[in-house]
Amino acid sequence: MKKMNARQMMLCMAGSVMCSVGVMGCYPLVPAYFAALYLERVSGPVLLGMMYIGMFVFMPTAAAVKYAVALVVVMGAIRLVEWANEGCPSYMAGSMAAIITMILSVAGGLLEWKDQPGILAAALEGAFILGAVILFNRALHMILHWGRKAGVPERPDGGREERLLGYAESFQGLSQVFHSMSAAHQNGAAEELGQIQNELTGKICASCDACAVCWERDPAPLYGALSGILSAIWNGETPGEEKKQELVQYCRHSSDMVEEAVRVFERVSLNRAWYQRLVENREVIAEQLDAMAYIMQDCAREEKILDVGERHVLSEIQYRAKEQGIVVEELHLIEAVDGRIRIDAVLKSRLGGCVAVKTFLTLSGAVLGKKLRTTADARTFIAKEPFRFLIYEDTAYRSVQGIARVKKDEAKISGDNFSFLELERGEMLLGLSDGMGSGSSACKESEMVLDLVERFLEAGFSLETAIRMMNSAMVMKGENDIYSTLDLCMVNLYSGMARLYKVGAAAAFIRREDEVECIASENLPVGARAHLDAKPREIQLNDGDFIVMVTDGVLEYLHVPKPEETMREMILSIKTNNPGILAKKIMDRVMLFTGGRAQDDMTVLAACIWKKA
Known part of the structure; x- marks a missing residue:
């Protein structure tokens, strides 16, 4: 038998009292209360036993038999729906309780049972049961979950x-x-x-x-x-x-x-x-x-836990999750430093099956009035074992990236490295690093630069701090005057704002509908000096805008007086909405300028952002 707490036991005992309330030979509170309380996963045998005691104490024998049969059938019907769908909404349970009670009332009248209501009374009773189940279920859910505290301890305040x-x-x-x-x-x-x-x-x-x-x-x-x-x-x-x-x-x-x-x-x-x-x-x-x-x-700058002030919102999410067969063991509503909402929830399926996480995202988003998303590595299904999910506000933009690379002639390894990193906080990093020279030593150096930046960002540091910490590490390492350029673009996928950081890197380009903007900067490469003065360039991106980043080998060997202007015209002349195709076509045209030879490692990185529907 399922273990019950005192609150559940008292509600089961209240069910016995419900059996004393009758109108015109009908006792509609009995099936309505039973179905509503059974949806809250109260022990079925205990609840059924308490209701039976009340029925045979307060009701006529014929009515007690009818409602005793009705409760068993309602319990079976609810279990069947839950088995099929992992959950049973209150309106469905109410509909089944109403139909079953009406059928038994009509059947009792046909069999000329004593004290049976008429067809009109049975219909009114069914309508009452349907509405009562929905209202009772919400009220009982609030009673059972009132005053529950989150499983995660509150953060200490005291002057931190x-x-x-x-x-x-x-x-x-x-x-x-x-x-x-x-x-x-x-x-x-x-x-x-x-x-x-x-x-x-x-x-x-x-x-x-x-x-x-x-x-x-x-x-x-x-x-x-x-x-x-x-x-x-x-x-x-x-x-x-x-x-x-x-x-x-x-x-x-x-x-x-x-x-x-x-x-x-x-x-x-x-x-x-x-x-x-x-x-x-x-x-x-x-x-x-x-x-x-x-x-x-x-x-x-601490995040704010909104559990107390938004208790009704959390209760509504738990109620809707329960109807979809999801058990919410922990639920926290958090406001991040940037003002965006995050949900921290421990979830499991109600009957041990699998429920799509998308179901919880949809119902939570409907309560909060926002579109929600999980982390990229989160599970796609809620299983019987409890699992912690971090849920964020969905971003307004999505991004697609493409890359094209050519190694230096007769080189086995390219000294260029690139990075695509989408952070949980709704930002996307595009990174390009060109190690000095070519070959394995240049590759290791540029790979180390990007790896350090990625590690600092994933640890929660801002991009400015990550660049400074990485540069300090490279200055301390500084061997044989080997340096690397660093070209970074951080795109906020909520607002579309892009911040470009260029440390000894070649020019980057922003392609809009009928124009291409060139962004150049003159800085020493990473590790050349302790104090790194890399001021960001902020640009507002819109739906369909492209970002193109290249290493210096691409521009230097165009053999034209103004390579940035030539590249700008080249990007503008290529008509495509696919970043991969754009990067490949740029590289093909650059190779025409160089006569098919690669005198240095060359890399073209392209990315495009689109507004989500």
């Missing part, structure tokens, strides 16, 4: 946002310290040059008898001559004969002075190289601290 913002300020303060240390080093060149001059004069002039004669004159001519030679060596130049002759006039140890200056500068250059590396590492650390501060500020 303030603490995270405090941590963010601390990290920003540390970042400023590292930036100021680097600035102090850059501004200290003149001071360092003076220290070198003092070291030279201390070694050469201290043991010279004419030291007082050379340096105590005001002004000392030796100071200007020595400064000229030191400045030339500092700037990596060879001191000219004029400067050497000028030094000979004022110093009899001029040759020793120059030789010692060269030795000192060799040592200083080595120290400067190491210190410059230290400064670069400080810049990297400062960038990472800034990124951590940004992440903490982003985490401080």
Whole structure:
């Protein structure tokens, strides 16, 4: 026997009392209440037993027999519908209870049972039962689920946002310290040059008898001559004969002075190289601290759980899910930082069969007045085992992508890599990276760049933070001055707004109905410097717009004065709505310009967005 809680037991006992309410020899509350409560998965034998006790206590024998048979048939009919459809809506259960009761009433009259209602009374009773089942089922559903708390613990409140913002300020303060240390080093060149001059004069002039004669004159001519030679060596130049002759006039140890200056500068250059590396590492650390501060500020903006304020909405979703044979074990309504609604639900099928997730999306969307979608890797069916589903507002746009690639002549592996990544938050990333050179080393480098960006985005970071963190990692890695370009386009599939980030990358193109816009930028490639100044270019995309991204090998070997203009005309002349065909035709025409040869790796990436119906 199914285990029952106290609330269910009390409702079953209330069913006995319902048997005492009769009108014109009819007891319509009995089948109506039974069908409504049985739909809530209350134990059938217990409910039936309680109703039988009430019937044989309060009803005439003939009526008790009729309604006893009616309840058994109603229970069987509901089970049959649930077995066939995984659920039984209340209107269907009410219709079956009404028809069964009417048939038994008419049959009782024909058999001349005692105290049987007439045909008109039976018809009115059936109509009453139909409406009562629908009303009772909603009321009983609210009673059984009233006050239930979500299975996920509430998020702690106590000053979490303030603490995270405090941590963010601390990290920003540390970042400023590292930036100021680097600035102090850059501004200290003149001071360092003076220290070198003092070291030279201390070694050469201290043991010279004419030291007082050379340096105590005001002004000392030796100071200007020595400064000229030191400045030339500092700037990596060879001191000219004029400067050497000028030094000979004022110093009899001029040759020793120059030789010692060269030795000192060799040592200083080595120290400067190491210190410059230290400064670069400080810049990297400062960038990472800034990124951590940004992440903490982003985490401080918590999502809102709407369970309490939208309790009636959750109850309606549970009620409609129950009618479709879906058991909702947990249900949470969450408002994201961008104001969009998300549902976090643990679902299972009511009778152990399979129910399409689309059914739950449809009924939930009807309650919320929104179109909904699940994640790309979510299950398509609700099974008997509970499973957690994350459900988001559906996007307004969808995207299709295409790619065309050609390897460098005689190369086995292309140094170009690309990425198509659709995020759960309703954004799509188009990525293209060109590793320096060609072959496996360039391929590994460009693949690493895109892989790092994808990992940071999937972890929940913004694209700006992902780019900065990736660049910091590549600067720290920096081997043999191997760098990669990075061309990224993040499209918001809700609004159609695109943000393009170009880091040392070739121009990109936006094709609309009768025009093509060229988007170019001049930046150093990834990993070339600690501070990456990559400002996004924002463009509003509309239904049917294309995005075309190419690596520099495509434009450089067109062998025309203005390759961007040539590419723009080329894209505009190709009439197709298929991104794959567009990318392939662009590559075919580029190969005509190069005579069929590929002097570098070439990749064309195309994507189009369409508005959903």
